Amino acid sequence: MNHLKLAGRKNGLRTVIRVGQLRIGQDLTVIAGPCSVESEEQTLTIARAVKRAGAGMLRGGAFKPRTSPYSFQGLGLKGLKILAKARAETGLPVITEVLDTRDVGWVSEYADILQVGARNMQNFSLLKEIGKVGKPVMLKRGMFATYAEWLNCPEYVLDAGNPDVILCERGIRTFEPWTRNTLDLSAVPAMKELSHLPVFVDPTHGTGRVELIRPMAMAAVAAGADGLMVEVHHKPENAMSDGPQALLPEQFNVLMGEINRLQDALDASTDSQGMQVGKGTPVYGSEDGKVREYAW
Amino acid sequence: MNHLKLAGRKNGLRTVIRVGQLRIGQDLTVIAGPCSVESEEQTLTIARAVKRAGAGMLRGGAFKPRTSPYSFQGLGLKGLKILAKARAETGLPVITEVLDTRDVGWVSEYADILQVGARNMQNFSLLKEIGKVGKPVMLKRGMFATYAEWLNCPEYVLDAGNPDVILCERGIRTFEPWTRNTLDLSAVPAMKELSHLPVFVDPTHGTGRVELIRPMAMAAVAAGADGLMVEVHHKPENAMSDGPQALLPEQFNVLMGEINRLQDALDASTDSQGMQVGKGTPVYGSEDGKVREYAW
C-alpha cells in the first residue's frame, strides 16, 4: 500500500488524538450510547449510565441512514441539541454521524467527533468536505470494503487538511446469517501494520447479537484495539432503531469491569517484556514515548 | 418485498420513460460512450461513432468517484458543456453521473438522465435530492447490494416525487479475480418480477474484460434486459479511466449488429407464441398494450 501518501505507516510514530481528557490512540477508549437520539430523557439517562460505568465518550445518531425511506430518519438538529445537553451535564465528549455535504459545517459545531458511516465510506464528496473542518472524524469500514479501499478514504480527509482520522472496524458482510455482520478483528493488527491511525472496534454492529458483544469486545482488546464503540439502551425493546443489539446499562457496567481487568493484564504482560522485543519488531512509539507491544 | 410501496410490481403495468424519441422500458435501448469526458475532441469523436452504430444515448462522466484522491476526478462543469455540445451535434440524449447533493440541481440542467453510481446507491441524501428534480435517474446496483436493498433506493426517489427511475445491473463483487465484477443477469428477470421499473445491464463494468462484453451483452438481451450501457473509446490505451475495458468503435458496431439480429429473433419467437402463454404467466402490459414475453 505504498500509494498511501498520508494514511500509510511511514515510521514508528502513531497518531494520538486528544479530545478533552482523552488520548485516542494511546489509552483504551470506550465510546457508548444509544443508536439514535430519541428524546432528552432517553439520551440523558443513558449518558449518565455509561459515564458512571466508565465510558470516555457518548455516541448517538441524529441523522440515520436507513434502508427504507419509511423508517425513522433521526431527530436532526433537535438531536444535536440533546447531545450538547448530555455533554454539558456529564462532561463526556460526543460523536455523531453526518450524512450530507451540506451538513458538515454546522454539525461539526455540535459534535466533538464526526462519524462517517459504513454506507458513506466511499462518499468522496463528504470526505473532502470533512477534510475542511477542525474536528476529528471516525471513519467506519464499509461492510464490503477491503483494507486497501478503506485506507484510501482517510487519504481524502488527510489530503484536504484534517489530520485527525480514527478508523473503526464494524463488521463486514459474509454468508453467515446468524450474526448481522462478521466482525473482522484481523483488521486491528492489519491497520496497525499498514497505517498510523487509531483503530476502534464496534462489536455491536459487528455482531448484531447481545450475547456476542462481551466475548468480541474482550477479543478486540486482546487484539490491540485502541478503543471500542458499544450501543447501550435502558429500554432496548422500545428503541427506535437497533434495540435488539443494545446492551443494558448493567450489562455495559459488567463489561467495563472485565475490559479494564483484561487491559491491566495485557499492560502488565507488556511491561514484563520491556525492551526485549526482537528483530523485525514493529515498535510503535507514541506521544509520550511509551512502547507498544507487537512482539515479533 | 411487500414493503415496497412505490417501486414494487403491483399489477401488470410497467414504467415506460420517454426521453426524446426513446421509449425506455419498451424498446431495447443501447447507451454508449466513454467512461470519462476527457476533451471535446475525444467526446465528439466517440459520440459520432456510437450514433453511427445505432446507439440511442450518449454516456460520459464529468464527476468521477475514484478510490484514490490522486486519480483523475473528472472535468466537472467543463465536461457537462462538452456533453451538451455532443448532444447538439448528434441528437443523442446524454446521461452523466452526479455525486453530491449540492450538484443535483445544476447538473440536471445539462443531463437528460442523471446517473447514481454503485458507490452512491445508498447515499440517501443524494437520492432524496434527485427525487425533487424533473429528470429521470438511472440507479446502478451497489456492488454488494441485495435485490431488496437495491429496490429500497428507488423508493427514496419515487417517494420524493420523481417517478422516472431506471435500474442498472453492473456486476457484483464475488471471489472471482479474473473478472472485475460478476455480472448477475438473474437480476434482469428478478427486477421484472419484483418491480415495474426498466432494467438495464452494463456489461463493461460487469465484466471488466473486453472479450466478455459481446457474449454478456447478448446474454443480457436474451434474459430480457430493457437496455445496455457500454463503454466505447477510440483510443483505449490513452483513456483517463477504465480504458482497458472499453470497446473500439468498430467492435461496438459489430456488437450492435448482432444485438439487433438477436432482438429480432426474440421478437419473432414471441410473436409466434402470441397469446398462448399459460396460467401463472406474468404478462407485462406496456404503454401501447404490447404483450411482453415471459412465458411461465
Add this chain to the structure above:
Amino acid sequence: MNHLKLAGRKNGLRTVIRVGQLRIGQDLTVIAGPCSVESEEQTLTIARAVKRAGAGMLRGGAFKPRTSPYSFQGLGLKGLKILAKARAETGLPVITEVLDTRDVGWVSEYADILQVGARNMQNFSLLKEIGKVGKPVMLKRGMFATYAEWLNCPEYVLDAGNPDVILCERGIRTFEPWTRNTLDLSAVPAMKELSHLPVFVDPTHGTGRVELIRPMAMAAVAAGADGLMVEVHHKPENAMSDGPQALLPEQFNVLMGEINRLQDALDASTDSQGMQVGKGTPVYGSEDGKVREYAW
C-alpha cells in the same frame, strides 16, 4: 493460468466428446430429468417426457449429498438400475453423481457420464479415482470456487488419464437471498477463453426459482454455452428433493422450443458473418472444422 498443463487452452482446438449420438462441445446438448431417482414409475415418466421434448440426455441422482444426515440420501444401486431401465426404454444416455472413491468403479458401469457435484469439486481423491475410469465426467463448479480453482480440478482427472471432462457452471454463493445461487454466466465465455473443455450451465440450481429458469437458459445459450442441465419433475410438490425448482414437463417442452429457435438464430447470424471475424479473434476449431463464433 499457464500452470494448467492439460486443461488450459493451448491452440484453437476444442474438446468434443461423443456419447452415443451426441457430440458434446459441438452441438447444443440439453440434459434433463429429476433431481433424485425416486421410483421406477417417477423416473420413466419423466424420462419419456424429456425425450419427447427433445432432451439429449437423462439426469437423475442415486446418491444425494445432503446437508443433514436425516434428509433423503438416495436409492443407491436401486436408483442406478432404474436409470439403466430408463436408458434402455428411451435411448437417452444417463448422467448420475458419484460421491465416494469406493463407488467410482461400479457406478461407472451404469452411468454414461459421471457427475462430480459442487461440494466435491475439490475432493481430490475422488477426482483421481475418476481419472482412472473410461467414462466422461461432468465437473460442477464449487459454489465458492474461482475460475482458477475450478480449472485445477479437471487437471487431476486429465493427469490421471481420463481426457473427457465437461465443466458445468451451477451458480455461486453471493449475498442475494432471493435466488438460491447466483448464476455466473461470465463463466461460459471465460472457460472458452481459458480452456478447451465443453461448458454447460445448470439454471435450475443456478437460480433455484422456476420463473428464472427460462430467461437464464436463454441467456446461457446466447452467451455460448455448449449445453444445459435442467431439472424436470411431473409432480414437483411430491419430489423428495428440490421439487420447488423443477420445471413441469410442459414448461420444459416450451423451453426446448424457444431454445432451439434461439440457437437457430445465433447459428444464422454466425454464418452470415462467415470468415469476416477480425484480428485477435479466438476462432475455435472443432472436430469437423466448423468455425465457432466469438467475434472480437
Add this chain to the structure above:
Amino acid sequence: MNHLKLAGRKNGLRTVIRVGQLRIGQDLTVIAGPCSVESEEQTLTIARAVKRAGAGMLRGGAFKPRTSPYSFQGLGLKGLKILAKARAETGLPVITEVLDTRDVGWVSEYADILQVGARNMQNFSLLKEIGKVGKPVMLKRGMFATYAEWLNCPEYVLDAGNPDVILCERGIRTFEPWTRNTLDLSAVPAMKELSHLPVFVDPTHGTGRVELIRPMAMAAVAAGADGLMVEVHHKPENAMSDGPQALLPEQFNVLMGEINRLQDALDASTDSQGMQVGKGTPVYGSEDGKVREYAW
C-alpha cells in the same frame, strides 16, 4: 438450529474429550507442528521445540489436499510413521488429516485425533466413515460455510456413533486479499451458544500472515476458545507447504508465554465474579462442575 439432534446445545453440559492427559473442552489446549510431515529430522526437531514451549499436541499432514495435482501431496504412510515416532519420543498425541474414505480405518491406527479439512467439511461419505472409528475428529469449518452448514457436519459423525467431535474455526473467504482468509472469531461464542462441542481456532490458516498470528491467537483466547492450532517450522523458507505463514519455534515460545498469562488473567477475572452471573446467563457446566464464564 433445532434440527440439530446431537450436535446442538440442549442443556448446560459441554463435551469434554480426554486424549492422554488432555481434557479438550475444559483446559486451554494448544496444538502445534508443521503443515506437512516432510522428513523424520524435520518433524522431530519441530516436535521437540513445541513440546518444550508447552504445546499439548503435535500436528502434521501426511496427506495434503492441494489445489494443483502437481504440488506436493504428502508422504502418506511414511509420514504417519514419522508422526508415531515423534509421539513416542515427546509424549505428545498427534493429529493428522484424512482425505479418503478408504484411508479412515488404517490412518486412525496412527492418529490420536483425525482431522477433516475445510475442503472436505461436506464430504459426507468421509464423515460417515469417521463416525465408525474410535478416535476423536477435528472438523474444520469450510472456508465458505455458514454456522448451520458447519454444525450439520458433526451431526453425520455423531449419528454414526462417534461422540468425540471438535470444531475448528480456520478462517472464511472474504473479499480481503491482504490476509489469506478472514478469521471469524465470532464463531467461538456462536458455537458455544449453539453446540456443546469444543471449539478451536487456527490463526495460521485464518490469517496467513505471520505478524497477525500473535494478536489473533490472543483474541481467540479472550473470546473463549477451547484451544488453538498453530503451524510451526524451524526453516519456513524451505517448507514444502505454507512456509510463509509458519511461526519460528522461538516465536511460538513467546506466544505460549503470552497466552498462558492471558488465560491466567481471564481465569482470575472469572473466579472473582463467582456465582454472581445474572439472569439469562448461559452457565456452561463441564465434567468436573467448574463453571464457565459467559456472563450475561
